Amino acid sequence: MIQLLANTRSKEYPIYLSGGALEESGDLWRSLGRGGKVVIITDSNVAGICLSQVEDSFRAAGVEVDNIVVDAGEGAKSISQASQLYSRLFEMDTRRCDTVCALGGGVVGDLAGFVASTYMRGIGLIQIPTTLLSQVDSSIGGKVGINIEEAKNYVGSFYQPDIVITDPNLLRTLPPEQLSEGLAEVVKYTLLYGEDFFEALEVSYTRFQGLDMAFVEPVIRRCIEYKLAVVSEDERDRGRRAVLNLGHSVGHGIEAAGRYKAYSHGQAVALGLLAALRLSYEVLQLDPEYRDRLRVLLDALGLPVRLEGVDAGEVLSAMASDKKADDTSANMVLLRELGEPVINCDVSATQLEYAVNSLMAVEQGR
Ligand SMILES: NC(=O)c1ccc[n+]([C@@H]2O[C@H](COP(=O)([O-])OP(=O)(O)OC[C@H]3O[C@@H](n4cnc5c(N)ncnc54)[C@H](O)[C@@H]3O)[C@@H](O)[C@H]2O)c1
Structure with a gap:
């Protein structure tokens, strides 16, 4: 079992990573020495896959456990869903000494985390990402956070969990398109981390797709370690944490211009990474060969490498009205080298327009 430590200003907490960690979740939680009951919040898909396993593990460790199942999908990240969860927790007589366990993907993690951060001004939180x-x-x-009608992730807080239990075996039931979603973020980490990590994925991506755990587990570990290093330095997203937005400024613009239907988040990020590498070449003289290699890798991972069905002009206007407008046309995260991200890079409107437009072209040259 790999144990990593998150060391943020507000809290220190362990992250356990291992195939089979799920069955040990009760013992892992007990080892922290906390009392109270655990209320698992999960979604309607995940409930059928592993809820009983997790409940059994907590019960076997002598922990009282209960559950609430929400509908699967982004729609659950709403104030009305959060409000229902507060009422359910109240009906279950959940107290300050009790803990919410978010068992699911990013939707459940954000929603349950937000509820845990606000119910009785904050109760315990376990993250079991699936x-x-x-x-x-x-x-x-x-x-952690929820969406409002007008925009995604507009209401939320910073609220560190008490423990994260990550079991890569859970990826075995994940639909292939969901695996690709995550792989777009993994590719982002490889670019941020450096040449050797990028090359490892380039060479062995089929081992990831085939869920060869001897490859998958160390890749997940490196991604977690990278994020931990960034977050421990800048928990509240005031500086270095911005590096994690690599590819996301253009990506968000593409998602919004496609009305969140034409492109999923991961697909939009893939295109955003290509745009970021083009700009990195224009602005910071990053070797343009990396963009070619990135395109080949994204394509092999089943991610888009060409913008289709969404107007480049709309992408640019969506970027201009994005909440992180200060990260878009004037300020973007770019790479000087793989592993050398630079935040707040000055990008002119013309350079940005060129980079977004170039996503629509069939790439031949540079
Ligand atoms: N808090 C953050 O730092 C942060 C960062 C990135 C994204 N997010 C948020 O994460 C959300 C997206 O997360 P996601 O992509 O995990 O989506 P998701 O939580 O909706 O999960 C995707 C789908 O997979 C299903 N699923 C989950 N685990 C499964 C499993 N093991 N096997 C089979 N099916 C499974 C879910 O029921 C759902 O239908 C967005 O709301 C986004 O805003 C948050």
Whole structure:
């Protein structure tokens, strides 16, 4: 069992990573010495896959456990769903000494984390991420929240969990498109981390797709370690944490311009990474060969490498009205080298327009 330590200003907590960690979740939780009961919040898909296993594990460790199942899908990240959860927790007589366990992907993690952070001004929180995206990204770092009608992730807080239990075996039931979603983030980490990690994925991506755990587990570990290092330095997203937005400024623009239907988040991030590498070449003279290699890798991972059916102009206007407008046209995360991200890079409107437009072209040259 791999044990990593998150060391943020607000809290220190362990992250356990191992195939089979799920069955040990009760003991792992008990080892922290906390009392109270655990209320598992999960979604309607995940409930059928592993809820009983997790409940059994907690009961076997002598922990009182209960559950609440919400509908699967982004729609659950709403104030009305949060409000229902507060009422259910109240009906269950949940007290300050009790703990919420988020068992699911990023939606459940964000929603249950937000509820845990606000119910009785904050109760315990266990994150058990079940998608690749949540294992490498959303379960770490304490960003929790919900959507409002007008915009995604507009209401939330920073609230670190007490423990994260990550079991890569859970990825075996994940639909292939969900694995690709997470792989877009994994690719982002490889670019941020450096040449050797990028190359390892480039060479062995089929081992990831085939869920060869001897490859998958160390890859997830590196992603978690990278995020931990960034978050421990900048928990509240005031500086270095911005590096995690690599590819996301253009990505968010693409998602919004496609009305969140044309492109999923991971697909949009894949295109955003390509745009970021083009700009990294223009602005920071990053070797353009990396963009070619990235395109080949994304394509092999089943992610888009060409913007289709969404207007580049709309992407640019969506970026201009994005909540992180200060990260978009004027300020973006780019790479000087693989493993050398630079935040707040000045990008002119013309350079940005060129990079987004170039996503629509069939790439031949540079
Ligand atoms: N807090 C953060 O730092 C952060 C970072 C990135 C993304 N997010 C958020 O994460 C959310 C997306 O997360 P996601 O991609 O995990 O989506 P998700 O939680 O909706 O999960 C995707 C789908 O997979 C199903 N599923 C989950 N685990 C499964 C399993 N093991 N086997 C089979 N099916 C399974 C779910 O029921 C759902 O239908 C977004 O709301 C996004 O805003 C948060």
